Amino acid sequence: MASTRTLAFEIGTEEIPAFDLKNATVQLPGLMAEALDAVRVPHGDVIVYSSPRRLIAVVDAVADQTEALDEVFRGPSAKIAFDADGNPTKAAIGFARGKGLGVDALERREVDGVEYVFASRHVDAQRTAELLPGVLRGVIEGISWPKSCRWGTTREVFTRPVRWIVALLDDEVVPVEFAGLTAGNLTWGHRFLAPGPHEVPTADELVSVVEAACVVPSQEAREERIRAGVAAAEAATGYRAELPAKTLTEVVNLSEFPTVMMGSFDEEFLRVPEEIIVDAMLMHQRYFPLYDGDGKLTNKFIIVSNGDPAQEAVIVDGNERVVAARLYDAKFFYDEDLKRPLEAYVERLDEVVFQETLGTMRAKTDRVARLAALLVEQAQVADDVAADVARAALLAKADLVTNAVIEFTSVQGVMGSYYAAAAGESPRVARAIAEHYRPRFAGDAVPSDEVGRLVALADKLDTICGLFAVGQAPTGSSDPFALRRAALGIIAILETGLPVSLSRAVDDALAVYAEAGLDFDVAAVRAQVIEFFTTREKVLLREEGAAADAIDAVLATGVAEPMVLAARVRALESARAAEADTFEDLAVAFARANNLRDPEAGTACDPSLFTAEEAALAEAVDAAEASVAAALAADDYAAALAQLAALRAPIDAFFEATMIMDEDLALRANRLRLLNRFVGVFASLADFGLMSKK
């Protein structure tokens, strides 16, 4: 084995966007390992480092050279490889070319009495240092980015311009070329604290040279540094910081040398709804807000700086001015918005497009109000609830045209709720306006009461039905209107026990669109929407551990309501778990009966032809039919399932003792009728044939 060396590779760039950087650090180890493997360079682990201005891969134990390789390939038989005159055929020429050889280099050898042509190839051992320029260029080109940037006069692309490359095999520079650059042994440090250039003596020292130049070269280390700073700020104030994952990722990848600092703003701004303040700080400035012991927002916030820690006072002062300006704007907008009651904004919703064909938010508001009224009828809620639903549905979107929401989009709903309360709307209406966007993501809370739930349901269902009606249903990768999330939201709301039939609600929503003059194929869209919900519910059930065959067995009975599907699958799964043998046995028996059954034969059995086993089965089927029907009438699917167990012994005995396809056609027909009745008992419960392990 040749000796090994360390490979250090750094792509130095202008500032890489935070999420692109995160993605690239995930891609890089595999890309580097594959690129080395492809040229057969043995190597050790690939460790990746990163900062906003660099991607680094360090590979240890990289072999000095590849091993020489002798390969022998068997080609076509000599009969095929040479024509009658002994000249090589196209097959032989093609085979030789495929191995990089001339046809003259082919040898003929006999294997098991048949003569074949063989190609032998020798690859010399190669110096890794000579292979690396091509390998490393391939790695640069192999990283995929959401958007590719060109710069200057070169044609190469990267996420942002590449400005330097370091490539070292121990102390030997690997002259990788890319976009007019040639790799060397000079790196650059933090833009202001230690710009450089800094010479890297050997590959093993790249990371320490970068670290010495005020760069914390890994996401984990930067995050740790930030969390430690935040913890110190929390300890100093007794407050608690909120670090949402998305903002944290951005902040981690927005600095090479993060330092946590604390700023504050005038307490007067705390009169502005805290959601706007938080939006201004998190979304716009990537500051972390601090909350007091009661969870109330304070006027202190955390800044993660990339600047010189010694300049803290100057940096904090600048950031405080920015916050003050933004909060001044927020307060200005809030005060302006409050000058009119929330209802006054409803008319202006005709300035906001919901969807090109489906019209404006004003039109959507009308539809949602109408649909909400129909849902209220279904749910049979109390009159005061119905009145609040109507009011909240009318006002739900009004805040979209207020200044505060135009400026701070994440506070939609919340602002409407403040404005509603200020205009004297009932607390339940105000809360419903804030909560009707919920649940906004998996695991988010559903609206806290019936009013919010009914408005949320109407809003989401209107969106789903409308977009399906205009052919904008989500495709595999594209769901621009987040319809899947809306459907999951509706399912979560129905899970609270809201007494609403989804299929009836879908009919209502489509009827509202038809009334409004939208031209579409109602039956086709209805089927698509129901299927869309069924698919979502299936995914949810699979995620909670239900078996695919149980879901399919229940679906086969034509269940269209997600809640019914869920309840039945859960009951079926738990019944099956409790009595595994019985269910397996019944499934096998069902499958057998189902294969034999002949719908033509009907169900009118002649008891006078029954054997003892047949009579026993007929009696059990009679009893089960009655008890299953009674249980289903009482909406007790679990009890209905339990009735099936009583069929196990009689059906087993029946199959054991009876020759179904008797030569006596009258007996045969009577037995088939009995099987039809047996299968019929299951029809409304589940297709047990799908649960048979056969």
Added chain:
Amino acid sequence: MPTEMPRSDAPAEQPPTFQDVIMNLQRYWADQGCVILQPYDNEVGAGTNAPATTLRALGPDTWRTAYVQGCRRPTDGRYGENPNRLQFYYQFQVLIKPSPANIQDLYLGSLEAIGIDVAAHDVRFVEDDWESPTLGAWGLGWEVWIDGMEVTQFTYFQQVGGFECDPVPVEIAYGLERLTMFVQGVDSVYDIVWSRGADGVTFTYGDVYLENEREYSKFNFEVADTDFLFQEFTDREAECLRTLEAGLPLPAYDSVLKCCHAFNLLDARGVISATERMAYILRVRTLAKACCASYMEHVVGMRLDAPEGAEGKGADRG
């Protein structure tokens, strides 16, 4: 008129005035070989929209320019009552094609030139990609923050008017008011010191522009004649197409700018519904793309086989 001294740690040394900032930037970029243009004499929403950027970003030739540009954004008017928002404000625009390898350092040098010690602040390049639906243009870059304040847009143009930029120009657009507020440490745009005479006479931004903001806010939101503006849009659209038929992209582009401004005023008057909005943007884009195509044909001298979405390949021109 004497104005209260802005907050300053070193009272002996006055921070640069608004016009100092402008003149220092002009000097700095002139030293980098830029053509210092004077503001374009037509209404534009951003320095990018001036022909010295939009049209000259196209084609293979080297181009370097820097200029101040007054920008009109009618919907941003606040009647002079908001300290941070204006319907007319100034950008300092730099366009260099091809983008130099040391452009970030050159930019940081320009901040030093107006008195900002970049090492003593937190200067950051924060991802902010740029797209102009009306110009059919997009680019990749950042907004530059100083201590959390956005002061500059920094963009590598990838496409303009539907044509691929080759070589790639870099655009640097400074918000002059923001930058000067930062340099002078004032909290209201109207408190910016615009000029300071040797005799101590000082003019503030408010002295120069407060009345302008009040009147134009009222005009933009309440007074501008919408029938006239709708007609202007249609007339200018026709004039643009007629001018293009004569093979004159530069004057044709003036009509695009007029259409844009008429549209912006109509928007501020609140008479463009959301559905119409997209249709107007598309009409402007069609004109802007046609001007770019005409520029590629008549000025750059490139034959175009496919007018729509064609990519201008960088054939060398002597």
